[in-house]
Amino acid sequence: MSERPRFIRAQRMTIMNAMLALVILIVVLQLWLLTATTNAYLGGDMGVALPAAIASCVCLGLNLGLLRYLFRLD
Amino acid sequence: MIERGTQSQRLSENQSVPPDARALALQPRWRRDFPIDWEQDEYVSRRELVKFMVFTSAAFAVGQGWLALKSLLRRQQGALPALPIAAVDELPIGGAKTFHYPEGSTPRLLIRTGPRAFVAYDQQCTHLLCPVVPAVEKGCLHCPCHNGWFDLQTGRPVAGPPQRALPKILLDVDQTTVYATGVEERT
Numbered sequence: 590m591s592e593r594p595r596f597i598r599a600q601r602m603t604i605m606n607a608m609l610a611l612v613i614l615i616v617v618l619q620l621w622l623l624t625a626t627t628n629a630y631l632g633g634d635m636g637v638a639l640p641a642a643i644a645s646c647v648c649l650g651l652n653l654g655l656l657r658y659l660f661r662l663d
Numbered sequence: 664m665i666e667r668g669t670q671s672q673r674l675s676e677n678q679s680v681p682p683d684a685r686a687l688a689l690q691p692r693w694r695r696d697f698p699i700d701w702e703q704d705e706y707v708s709r710r711e712l713v714k715f716m717v718f719t720s721a722a723f724a725v726g727q728g729w730l731a732l733k734s735l736l737r738r739q740q741g742a743l744p745a746l747p748i749a750a751v752d753e754l755p756i757g758g759a760k761t762f763h764y765p766e767g768s769t770p771r772l773l774i775r776t777g778p779r780a781f782v783a784y785d786q787q788c789t790h791l792l793c794p795v796v797p798a799v800e801k802g803c804l805h806c807p808c809h810n811g812w813f814d815l816q817t818g819r820p821v822a823g824p825p826q827r828a829l830p831k832i833l834l835d836v837d838q839t840t841v842y843a844t845g846v847e848e849r850t
Contacts, residue, residue, distance in 0.1 A: 626730050646728075648724070
């Protein structure tokens with residue numbers, strides 16, 4: 590069983606800021622994806638929605654991974 | 664002994680420093696009575712923000728999945744059957760009538776532009792879904808809600824807030840009857 594890394598407060602704060610920046614970046618990417626896909630769907634383009642949904646799920650997976658690390662950090 | 668030293672070092676590293684960096688004993692009474700750990704407070708608020716952003720990410724993924732599902736369902740519907748919507752001499756040149764195609768759809772607008780020429784579009788403006796009205800003499804369709812204009816021949820936006828073309832109803836005209844044969848969604 591591996592011991593969890595212990596960080597001092599300043600280090601945890603730095604890690605938290607980095608995670609926050611990453612999560613926001615990914616969420617903005619997802620927002621762009623959703624906007625573009627909605628536009629394509631309303632325009633009758635049905636070929637975009639499935640790949641975009643897969644990409645969005647990958648983004649969610651990344652975010653959940655970061656969240657898991659966040660829980661381990663505390 | 665070394666362990667105790669490490670622990671005390673860790674404690675001092677995790678202690679909050681008051682904003683003016685003076686010792687706690689030198690702080691005003693209110694701060695001594697209600698000491699707020701500002702750094703911890705900041706840490707917790709950012710952690711909560713990360714959680715909220717991940718929740719937002721999940722909501723976006725669900726929305727994206729819903730769009731994908733709708734796309735698959737629409738693909739499976741296949742081609743629409745032809746439906747007679749008007750007699751050729753039912754409308755004067757420049758005249759218009761509404762119809763539903765397919766049954767139960769939003770209202771569509773059929774406009775006669777010449778002796779044998781017809782165009783048909785979805786009647787909902789692509790801006791905020793107000794009904795558009797034909798302005799045949801200007802060669803346009805007009806949305807009176809926000810002064811949007813569409814070209815009568817193509818259905819594409821020419822002025823005002825709308826950005827997308829009106830969905831076009833494909834028509835087939837024989838000697839006596841006008842048939843709707845399909846719907847063309849456009850960006």
